[in-house]
Amino acid sequence: MSDSVEQALEAVDAEADGSAEEMEADAIVGAVGPTAAIGIGQVHAKLVYRAHLERVLRDAASLRALLEHMREVLVESHQAHDIVDEDCWYSCPKATYKDGSSAYCGEDPRDVCFCGADKWNAQRDALLTEIDAELRREG
Numbered sequence: 001m002s003d004s005v006e007q008a009l010e011a012v013d014a015e016a017d018g019s020a021e022e023m024e025a026d027a028i029v030g031a032v033g034p035t036a037a038i039g040i041g042q043v044h045a046k047l048v049y050r051a052h053l054e055r056v057l058r059d060a061a062s063l064r065a066l067l068e069h070m071r072e073v074l075v076e077s078h079q080a081h082d083i084v085d086e087d088c089w090y091s092c093p094k095a096t097y098k099d100g101s102s103a104y105c106g107e108d109p110r111d112v113c114f115c116g117a118d119k120w121n122a123q124r125d126a127l128l129t130e131i132d133a134e135l136r137r138e139g
């Protein structure tokens with residue numbers, strides 16, 4: 001479990017412990033009957049709340065871990081433009097060799113991607129931006 005989940009649950013437990021001490025003090029001064037019933041109801045409500053909170057926090061921690069994993073995969077998924085060494089006609093017009101020379105020998109403009117790399121990389125970058133914003137928001 002993540003530190004943030006532990007901290008949140010510890011805060012709930014501390015509050016419940018504080019309520020238990022108050023109830024104990026009430027019992028010492030002789031508070032019984034309806035007051036005790038209200039105290040038991042409060043403890044029950046806190047236990048239900050704690051269980052619900054723990055489930056929500058665990059789900060949030062799992063989703064955060066999933067987002068972090070997705071981010072790692074996306075960072076590694078940058079797509080280069082297709083190069084077909086056997087026939088440069090079939091290379092993407094935007095494809096270049098390491099020396100910067102064009103890998104395409106067709107007649108289409110060199111600024112148009114036919115292989116899908118530009119579309120993929122734009123979607124990937126947009127998704128990374130969304131994931132980074134979500135991870136920052138969650139702290």
Ligand SMILES: [Zn+2]
Nearest residue numbers: 081092113115
């Ligand atoms: Zn391309």
